[in-house]
Every structure is written in structure tokens, then in C-alpha cells.
Amino acid sequence: MEGSSLSLVDDSEKEEKMSPCEGLEDILENRASLTEVIYFEETEYQIVYGLSLNFSGKYIYISVCGEDDTIIIGDSFPEDFDLDLSLKKVLHPEPWINAYGKPLIWYWYMENNQEYQDGFQLEFSTSKDEVCICIQMIGIASRLSIRSVTEMI
Numbered sequence: 001m002e003g004s005s006l007s008l009v010d011d012s013e014k015e016e017k018m019s020p021c022e023g024l025e026d027i028l029e030n031r032a033s034l035t036e037v038i039y040f041e042e043t044e045y046q047i048v049y050g051l052s053l054n055f056s057g058k059y060i061y062i063s064v065c066g067e068d069d070t071i072i073i074g075d076s077f078p079e080d081f082d083l084d085l086s087l088k089k090v091l092h093p094e095p096w097i098n099a100y101g102k103p104l105i106w107y108w109y110m111e112n113n114q115e116y117q118d119g120f121q122l123e124f125s126t127s128k129d130e131v132c133i134c135i136q137m138i139g140i141a142s143r144l145s146i147r148s149v150t151e152m153i
Contacts, residue, residue: 069139095148
């Protein structure tokens with residue numbers, strides 16, 4: 001069938017998840033610097049379920065939808081995000097430490113081959129001459145996998 005494609009995701013849901021939160025746009029426009037990162041993780045196995053990013057007093061919250069591993073980004077955690085006492089808050093985790101004090105200059109929503117938006121990437125830098133810090137988050141098995149991306153060439 002020429003020109004047709006198979007979609008496994010309801011387009012109305014996809015559009016809602018792909019729109020950026022207002023806070024993220026404000027942070028980008030104002031070149032706010034990253035000042036704090038807090039992981040919300042299960043203590044026994046150190047599994048990260050969500051994180052908060054503090055950009056000079058403006059917070060962004062990132063978590064994973066347990067049903068399809070899509071990344072949720074907002075000005076707060078979703079209502080169904082479980083902030084129970086078994087989750088510990090971890091300050092200054094790797095790989096974020098190198099991004100502290102630097103403004104956000106780019107962000108990307110990433111979509112997998114099944115059209116699920118299960119990745120998000122941030123890039124930080126203070127100048128064109130500086131090496132950028134690039135951090136990627138992938139939704140896997142209802143948790144966040146956080147990765148440092150290194151430029152090779």
C-alpha cells in the first residue's frame with residue numbers, strides 16, 4: 001500500500017506527550033543554569049523512577065509512564081507518580097555534575113521504532129567554544145535509564 005504506514009500509538013495521545021511543558025520553554029529562552037538534580041529512586045535496587053531538575057529556581061520533573069515507558073516532562077510530577085517514603089532523594093548524581101552552572105541550549109524528544117516517545121535528551125553549554133554536556137534519558141521497564149552522550153568526532 002503506497003503512502004500508508006502502520007501506527008501503534010493513538011495520535012491524540014502522541015501529540016499530548018510530545019508538546020513541551022511551558023517551564024522548559026521558559027528555561028531555554030532565559031538561558032537558566034542547572035543548579036540541582038534530585039533522583040527519586042527505589043532504595044534497595046537503585047532504580048530511578050523520576051527526577052527533578054532545578055534551573056535557577058524553576059523546576060522540571062521527568063518520569064516514565066509505566067504502561068508504555070514514554071517519558072513524561074512537566075512542571076510537576078503526574079498525579080499518579082508515587083512519591084512514597086521508600087523512594088530516596090539523591091543529590092548531585094552523575095552524569096549531571098558537569099552540567100551544573102551551565103544553561104540548557106537544546107533539548108530533543110526521541111521516538112523509538114514503534115513510535116513511542118521514550119527518550120529525552122538535554123544539551124548544556126556556556127559558549128560555542130566549550131564542549132557541550134549531553135545527557136539522555138530513556139524509559140525502560142517503567143524506570144529511567146540516564147546516560148551521558150559523548151561526541152566522538
